[in-house]
Amino acid sequence: MSGKDQRRRGPGELESALLDVLVGADRPLTPGDVREKLPAEDPLSYSTVVTILTRMYAKGVLARYRDGRAFRYAPLTDGPSLTAQRMGRLLDADADHETVLQRFVAGLGPGDEAVLRRLLSETRGDEELA
Incomplete structure (x- = not known):
């Protein structure tokens, strides 16, 4: 596949893909x-995998x-914890x-808003949300 044929990946997409593989494994992987x-439809070079794993380790x-x-x-x-960490880093950057x-x-969206309200309520001990 040439460089022109490859789609641009979103932020954190490579980390998420590698983490999914590791979470699904029954042992540590090389x-x-x-x-x-x-x-197979979205191959990565060995050096890219090593670089991303090293960064995730760091x-x-x-x-x-x-x-x-x-x-x-x-x-x-x-995966969800990794996404939450990313969200926290982005928030802290501003x-x-x-x-x-x-x-x-x-x-x-309305469903996510309801989930967020419920989670905030549970976290705060069922206090009234303004």
């Missing part, structure tokens, strides 16, 4: 193992174990948390 388990998302001259990786979190949250909530 980068080669991870690469083999990725969908972020504290993965554990890494030495296995001879290679490393094996295992998840320390799951000094105006209130405006960011206001715009985030304004963009929620």
Whole structure:
């Protein structure tokens, strides 16, 4: 597949794909193992897999174990936790948390808004939400 034929991936999409493979595995995997388990229709080079796994390890998302001259990786979190961490980092990157949250909530669909209200209520001990 040429560079022109490949679609551009969204932010965090590669990390999510690799994490899904690791979460579904019954043991820590080498980068080669991870690469083999990725969908064949969207192949990644070995070096890309190594780079993404190394970055995820540096972020504290993965554990890494030495296995001879290679490393094996295992998840320390799951997909939803990774997404929540990303959301938190994005929020922390902007000094105006209130405006960011206001715009985030304004963009929620009715079902997501109801879930968020319920979660906030449960977290705060069933306090009335204004």
